Amino acid sequence: MDGYLYFVITLILILVFTSIKATRNFLTQYLSEFLTAIGAIGLTVVDIQSGSDNIFIGTSSWKDVWVVLLIIFSLIVLSAIIVGAKRNLHNRTVQEEINKNLLLKKSIKTYQEEYYKLCSNNILHLFESFYTTGGERISIYKHQGDHFTLLGRCSKNFAYNKNTDYKYRDNEGLIGKGWDENEVIVNGSPKWTGKGTDYKNFMKTKCNITDKRLNKIGMKSRSLFVKTINDNNTASNPDGIIVFESINPTKITSNECNQLISDNEKALLTLLKNMKNLTKKTQ
Incomplete structure (x- = not known):
């Protein structure tokens, strides 16, 4: 069989493999290695047959065409080197961008954590008189699209002072x-005992909430006051919402909470707007 037919058969096999999606994707992914293998095999064959008088094609022997074949397979090896170099450069670039992105996310998270601490400390200073027994907590939330996320929270009881995402x-x-009605107050909820059946039933008469969510809430508050915070000079949605809580079933009064909000309204709005601007920039 003429020598060129071996290369034709090889070419046909390559075309068959590249027509199948799975093998085509594999060959594309490892193109550099594939070209290297072809080039190395080809150069090996050319080296072995370079002095042979056997027919390669027509009347030309291997001896007559080995230089041409040497150039062809050398170019294939060179192509493999170029493809590999480009792939490595691309991979390095991608990895560098991934590393930059990870560092940026880490910086943003640190930045947000520091602002969360700042917001929580401000809550303590603004509403110091509210904390009388250790069973109180105040939280501020921002509204984003169709949900709320916690901006800051303060309780003198560590068990109630945990952040949540x-x-x-x-x-x-x-x-x-509270978001719908502007202001909501709840007092006299039963103490959580056992599986919290009475507490759950009570809370579900007051609002739309599931047993699953109630089970996960760390502070089973027995009195709460919820109110939107809004700059009345604008017609936009409220800037956020504030929640006063206590494990004392009679601790919370709307008069006290509204007075605390009124006394600190300017500072509260400034704090809330600054925190909202921060979260917009870091999303």
């Missing part, structure tokens, strides 16, 4: 109800 839907819980 939970996103409350704006039709969920007393927060959602």
Whole structure:
């Protein structure tokens, strides 16, 4: 069989493999290695047959065409080197961008954590008189699209002072109800005992909330006051929402909470707007 037929058969096999999606994707992914293999095999064959008088094609022997074949397979090897170099450069570039992105996310998270601490500290200073027994907590939320996320929270009881990344839907819980009605107060909820059946039933009469969500809430507050915070000089949606909580069933009064909000309204609005601007920039 003429020598060129071996190369024709090889070419046909390559065309068959590239017509199948799975093998085509594999060959594309490892194109550099594939070209290197072809070039190396070809150069090896040319080296072995370079002095042969066997017919390669027509009347030309291997001896007659080995230089041409040497050039062809050398170019294939060179192509493999170029393809590999480009792929490595691309991979390095992609990895560098991934590393930059990870560093940026880490910086943003640190930045947000620091602002969360700042917001929480401000809550403590603005509403110091509210904290009388250790069983109180104040939280400020921002509204984003169809949900709320926590901006800052303060309680003198560490167990109630934990941050959360939970996103409350704006039709969920007393927060959602307060968003719709501007102001909501709940007093006299039963103490959580056992599986909290009485507490759950009570809260579900006050707002739209599930047992699953109530189970996950760390502070089973027995009195709460929820109110929207808004700059009345604008016609836009409220800037956020504030929640006063206590494990004392009679601690919360709307008069006290409204007075605290009124006394600190300017500072509260400034704090809330600055925090909202921060979260917009870091999303």
